[in-house]
Amino acid sequence: MKITQTLRSLRGNKVGAAVEELHRAENGLVEALLSLADQQKADHEVFHVARDLAGWSQEHVRRLAEVGRSRGLDLDAEPAEPGGLLATAKQKGSELMGRFHEPGLLLLADLRHLHREAAGVSLDWEVLLQTAKALKDSELQKLAEDCHPETVRQMKWAEAKLKESAAQIMVTG
Amino acid sequence: MTSIDRIAEPWGSRTPYAVGEPWPVRVDCRLEDGLAESDVDAWVQSASLLHSNGDAMDIAVKDGRIVGVRGRAGDRVNHGRLGPKDLFGWQANASADRLTRPLVRRDGRLVETDWDTAMAAVAGRTTELLEERGPSSVAFYTTGQLFLEEYYTLGLIAHGGIGTIHVDGNTRLCTATAAEALKQSFGCDGQPGSYTDVDHADVIALFGHNVAETQTVLWSRMLDRLDGVDPPRLVCVDPRRTPVAERATVHLAPRPGTNLVLLNALIHELVENGWVDTAYVEKHAVGLADLEKVVAKYPPERAAEVCDVPVEDVREAARVIGTAERLMSTVLQGFYQSHQATAASVQVNNIHILRGMLGRPGCGVLQMNGQPTAENTREAGADGDLPGFRNWHNESHIAELAKVWNIEPTDIPHWTSPTHAMQIMRYVEDGSIRFLYVTGTNPAVSLPELERIRSILSQDRLFLVVQDLFLTETAELADVVLPAATWGEKTGTFTNVDRTVHLSEKAVEPPGEARPDLDILVDYAHRLGLRDKDGAPLVKWSTPEEAFEAWKECSRGRPCDYSGMTYEKLRGPSGIQWPCTEDAPDGTERIYVDGAFRAAPDDCESYGKDMVTGAPEDADAYKALNPEGRAILRSADYLPPHELPSAEYPYQLITGRTLYHFHTRTKTGRAPQLAAAAPEVWVEASERDAAREGWSEGDVLRVATPRGEVTARVRVSGVRDGVLFLPFHYGYWDRDTGDTGASAGGNGGENGGQPARDRAANELTITEWDPASKQPIFKTAAASATLVSRTDGTPAPAPTTTASRPVGGSVQATRGGESAAVDERIGTSEEES
Known part of the structure; x- marks a missing residue:
């Protein structure tokens, strides 16, 4: 009897830990996307799409906080937001550097970073989904099923953008 | 035969017809004043080049000059009709300010030179850059107004020869x-519909498509159905009362x-x-579950709530x-140049797939074209697509093309998707593209955020x-x-949105010394x-004919x-619709009959894209999604x-066209009747907004966004509340037009030696594009508008015959008068002259 309770509570803790970890990682992804947008403002498509995709992660953060609440977790429902002095400075810097080709290398580095972050989040969602299925936790399962495909699209976008830009950045000087 | 003012009545006389009947013939003819049809030396076959409808016509020639045009009675597209731009636009060919000799920049000024010097400079700089910086430093930006043969040649030179993407x-x-x-x-470009769907449809739905102004003859066809027995019902999605x-x-x-x-x-x-x-x-589609979920x-x-439209109207439109028993849909810039362009346009295709309304009379989708030869830019591979709707990401398609061109597959750059126009400008901006060859287009007026574009194109490091x-606004920066020859001065073919191919002869x-684009490109290649x-x-x-044979x-x-x-x-009575093969020698009226799509993984042109991120899907994902090549x-x-x-x-600022002009008016602004019908830029505001702001018809406003400003007289029109409309046609080549509009604001003259840049709508537009189609979004910017001066009674210089019709007041109606008289012969069949 006691052992079962212990297992359950342990399991509960682990689910809580997974939700908490995802909440942290999704916030990290929001920051990575917004920072990419600011840094690459001169590349208009990167700027706008990165901000749209940050919106997905912001929504994921809100939903994770909500799910966390019913599991006794106190997670901040307010994700990172665009703006602030640093963002403005980055955007200005990007526009000033718009006439130079070399910052392209920074774009590749930023996309690589973003891809890694998104890949991590994607795996975290896999873990949560598997856990939810095993626990027959339908609320958690729906959350993972709704959010995970968007994480995969974020990752695919980073890869596609990198593929599209790499040759022009690397070959022409 | 009747004579009619076709500026005042852009769509001409009605010839009503009932559902399923053939559209009656009406032959429109406009000749120089004082000439009769019997005075004409020769009639030379052609089709419209000042809009995308593909109306067949004969060019009237007398003493070696173009003296008019006449619609071709037997052609399937127009049954003899022509639009105002066709009827009057031909006069621009003979403008005194045509370019007649090549120009090169010497000590900062463009000076006349001979062809050999000019071409040696162009080819010389290309070769230098290829050696120094490689093919990725070379770019081509073309148009939707050359001929098929020219696009095919350009695509071959760029992709197969130079090796640039x-x-x-x-x-x-x-x-x-x-x-x-x-x-x-559908996995592939290609229009499922046919113009004859108008003859059969019981519902025609137009999505962001002001057909009355963009394709006047197609609208005449719809008007004739509306006035006939069993008229179709129309559903219209448009922020203006068109x-x-x-x-x-x-x-x-x-x-x-x-x-x-x-x-x-x-x-x-x-x-x-x-x-x-x-x-x-x-039987014929995949993806229903996902669509239903969304x-x-x-x-x-x-x-x-989001669109601010009455809920009962949404329900009624859906009903x-x-x-509908036979639904025809058309889509144009109201969707294509708006936010989430591809995603919204795809939903129109979805409606037809869901309703099973494809490949049957009256059941067609026309994703419209904006330009006369845009279809050919796409087919022949001058827009970055590969010729013949081949798939960049399919190695066997690359190999097939390499075989046609007799080059190695590796000579065709295909490591990534082709670079779209806005990204080409970005690479010019960052200096990685150093050579840009522009044919038949005027980006210094037509691209968004003109201050940026001018500064990009003015760089010293760019050739x-x-x-x-x-000498367009762009040419001034070159x-x-x-100097190129144009319509009527060269031979070639082009294709409209319902896949009808026309021959246009010299x-x-x-x-x-102006030369056909094809001759110039062939010279460049050599x-x-x-x-x-x-x-x-x-x-x-x-x-051209050799090029056509190669293209075949x-x-x-x-x-x-x-x-x-x-x-x-093609010299026969009518244009011919592709596909035209040994098995279908007269062409093909409708494609995708009985769900026969070209979407199989090894056949399709594209594996699809994420419509939000623009990321392309790969072959494996596509095979899993659509192994049998159904509609998606x-x-x-x-x-x-x-x-x-x-x-x-x-x-919210939107930009758009007026019936009487085409693009940056390089031709229509030089045709007196068209220029007079819409002489100067204007801005439209709704009645309620005007009342709240205290604006009256003709007041001069300054419209501004974070990127620039435009000064224009206001027309109080049927545009929806909260929205301002600006026509995008007006650049700077004819800036000094006196007191007809913007210059009345006192801000249109010289400004520190520089002409004021406050006339082109694209001073205001945002640099942004749809991630999937890469089409710039001209119709979603935030703007302010402030009063500069009250009108002295002068109204806005906007036509009263079109979407810019004033809602009240007593503005004099748009008329062309004597000089706009056009002969109409109703019911005439093919007539030899």
Whole structure:
């Protein structure tokens, strides 16, 4: 009897830990996307799409906080937001550097970073989904099923953008 | 025969007809004053080049000059009719300010030179850059107004010869979304519909398509159905009260940037009410479950709120569409140049797939084109697509093309998707592209955010070549300007949106030393020394007909198959629709009959893209999704537009066309009747906004966005509340026009030696594009408008015959008078002269 309770509570803790970890990682992804947008403002498509995709992660953060609440977790429902002095400075810097080709290398580095972050989040969602299925936790399962495909699209976008830009950045000087 | 003022009555006389009947013939003819048809020396076959409808005509020639035009009675597209731009636009050919000699920049000024010097400079700089910086430093930006033969040659030179992926056309601004939407839904570009669907449809739905102004003859056809027995019902989605809206059963005027919500809600209603052909969908489509999941989130109430349209109108529109027996739909810039362009346009395809309304009379989708030869830019590979709708990401398609061109597959750059126009400008901006060859387009007026574009194109490190008829705003920035021949001065073919191919023959000599674009491109290829893998010249033709024959081979077996056509056959009574093959020698009226799509994984042109991120899908994902090559129901969620009204910029600005002009008016501005009908820029505001702001018809306003400002007289029109409309035609080549409009604001004159840049709508537009189609978003910017001065009684210089019709007051009606008289012969069949 006691052992079962212990297992359950342990399991509960682990689910809580997974939700908490995802909440942290999704916030990290929001920051990575917004920072990419600011840094690459001169590349208009990167700027706008990165901000749209940050919106997905912001929504994921809100939903994770909500799910966390019913599991006794106190997670901040307010994700990172665009703006602030640093963002403005980055955007200005990007526009000033718009006439130079070399910052392209920074774009590749930023996309690589973003891809890694998104890949991590994607795996975290896999873990949560598997856990939810095993626990027959339908609320958690729906959350993972709704959010995970968007994480995969974020990752695919980073890869596609990198593929599209790499040759022009690397070959022409 | 009657004579009619075709400026005052742009669509001419009505010839009503009943459902299923043939559209009556009406031959329109306009000749120089004082000439009769019997005075004409020769009639030379051609088709419209000042809009995209593809109206067949004969050019009248007398004493070696073009003296008029006459519609071709036997042609399937127009049955003899012509639009105002055709009837009067030909006069521009003979303008005194045509370019007649090549120009090169010497000590900062453009000076006349000979062809050899100019071409040596162009080819010389290309060769230098290829050696120093490689093919990725070279780019081509073309148009939707050259001929098929020229595009095919340009694509071969760029892709197969030079090996650059930086090739695009200004079709990126007009039909990129049409192409992308078709690829997303059907795996391949190519229009399922036919203009004859107008004859059979019981419902015609027009999405962001003001056909009355963009394709006047197609609207005449619809008007004749509307005035006949069993008229069709119209559904119109447009933020302006267009002539189409005035005739519509349901007119929805959504907030700019919200089209996708409205379309998702319409599909929500189709699904909810069972207006779906389940048997068709089960047999011929994939993706229904995903689509249903997305549209479930868009009940009509959500559309009503987001789009600001009455909820009962959303339901009514859905009912009209859902209960149609033969539904025809058309889509144009209201969708293509708006936020979430591809996603919204794809939903129109979805409506037809869900309702099983494809490949039958009256059941067609026309994802319209904005330009006369845009279809050919796409087919022949001058917009970055590969010739023959081949797939960049399919190695066997690359190998096939390499075989046609007799080069190695590795000679065709295909490591990534082709670079679109806006990205080409970005690479010019960052200095990685150093050579830009512009043919037949005027980006210094037509691209968004002109201050940025001017500064990009003015860079010293860029070698800019401009090939055009006139010294355009872009040509003024060039290092070399090449004088080109145009319509009526050269021979070639082009294709309209319903896949009808027309031959346009040379009627007169070009002015001075101007040369056909094809001749210039062939010369360029020879000077570059481009060779195939056996050492023979890469470009193996020099005449249009030879180029056409080569293209036929390239197109063989592909959806846009021209192999059964010849110039001789095209000289027959009517244009011919592709595919035209040995098996279908007279062409093909409708494609995708009985669900026979070209979407199989090894056949399709594209594996599809994520419509929000633009990321392309790969072959494996596509094979898993669509192994049998069915139509694909793709869906997307709404995202708010990126620039929304604020306290500082409270309006939403949209740009667009007027009936009387084409693009940057390089031709229509030089045709007196057209120029007089819409002489100067104006801005439209709604009655309620004008009343609140205290603006009256003709007051001069300054319209501003964070990027620039435009000064224009206000027309109080039927545009929806909260929205300002600006026509995009007005640049700076004829800036000094006196007191007719913007200059009345006192801000239109010289300013520190620089002419004021406050006339072109694109001073205001935002640099942003649809991630999937890469089409710039001209119709979703936040703007302010302030009063500069009260009118002295002068109204806005806007036509009263069109969407810019004033809502009240006593503005004098737009008229052309004597000089706009056009002869109409109703019911005349083919007549020899």
